[in-house]
Amino acid sequence: MSASTPGFVPLEFQRLSSDEMLARAERFDAQIQRRRTVRHFTDEPVPMEVLDACIRSAGSAPSGAHKQPWTFVIVTDPEVKSKIREAAEEEERENYSGRMNPEWIGALEPLGTDDEKPFLEIAPALIVVMRQAWGLGENGRRRQHYYTQESVGIASGFLLTALHLAGLATLTHTPSPMGFLTRILGRPQNEKPFLLIPVGYATEDCAVPDLARKPLDEIRVRV
Ligand code: IYR
Numbered sequence: 001m002s003a004s005t006p007g008f009v010p011l012e013f014q015r016l017s018s019d020e021m022l023a024r025a026e027r028f029d030a031q032i033q034r035r036r037t038v039r040h041f042t043d044e045p046v047p048m049e050v051l052d053a054c055i056r057s058a059g060s061a062p063s064g065a066h067k068q069p070w071t072f073v074i075v076t077d078p079e080v081k082s083k084i085r086e087a088a089e090e091e092e093r094e095n096y097s098g099r100m101n102p103e104w105i106g107a108l109e110p111l112g113t114d115d116e117k118p119f120l121e122i123a124p125a126l127i128v129v130m131r132q133a134w135g136l137g138e139n140g141r142r143r144q145h146y147y148t149q150e151s152v153g154i155a156s157g158f159l160l161t162a163l164h165l166a167g168l169a170t171l172t173h174t175p176s177p178m179g180f181l182t183r184i185l186g187r188p189q190n191e192k193p194f195l196l197i198p199v200g201y202a203t204e205d206c207a208v209p210d211l212a213r214k215p216l217d218e219i220r221v222r223v
Pocket of ligand 1: 108111113115173175
């Protein structure tokens with residue numbers, strides 16, 4: 001494979017010095033370490049162009065056979081947000097009253113979550129990440145997609161990172177099962193809700209759980 005191979009183009013790869021690599025890696029680490037999941041948002045609107053730019057970044061993620069099996073639905077309409085809140089809380093009431101076992105409920109205690117989800121109405125935007133389980137070809141013919149969980153997971157990571165670096169607060173919310181989102185948003189059956197991300201600004205008095213990240217020595221092994 002070379003740049004003269006049909007279908008291939010030269011890569012713009014920038015080789016950096018070790019010092020520069022470390023400086024960039026540490027700078028990024030310091031920025032991303034400040035990201036926290038936020039559950040208390042103001043209702044202040046966010047610039048749509050910022051969301052668009054972040055979604056463009058998410059869409060640059062690698063994907064199985066480059067099928068790009070994702071759709072990002074931006075919801076700002078208060079009526080749609082209310083419908084989503086109502087349906088999500090219905091599921092969560094069941095989750096908290098028995099669908100999650102005692103160990104699970106206990107694991108959530110430090111987070112202080114419950115079945116009330118006011119942020120679904122208060123946050124100015126919800127980004128619903130949809131996983132395209134299959135593609136739609138001509139006449140609605142099913143086209144295979146590959147490694148969709150991995151692909152959409154990576155794209156969601158890009159999205160959360162981009163939103164954080166742009167100065168926005170996010171929450172990774174999974175009010176499972178999430179099938180209601182396909183219905184409320186009027187999306188086709190090949191799109192499966194993957195993640196519901198409220199986006200906005202944290203309130204002035206927003207507090208977050210006092211959590212520690214596992215130290216490097218615990219998450220990295222060298223073999
Ligand atoms: N979906 C529920 C419960 C929940 C589950 C996990 I795992 C979390 O990390 C947080 C919450 C809720 O949103 O409350």
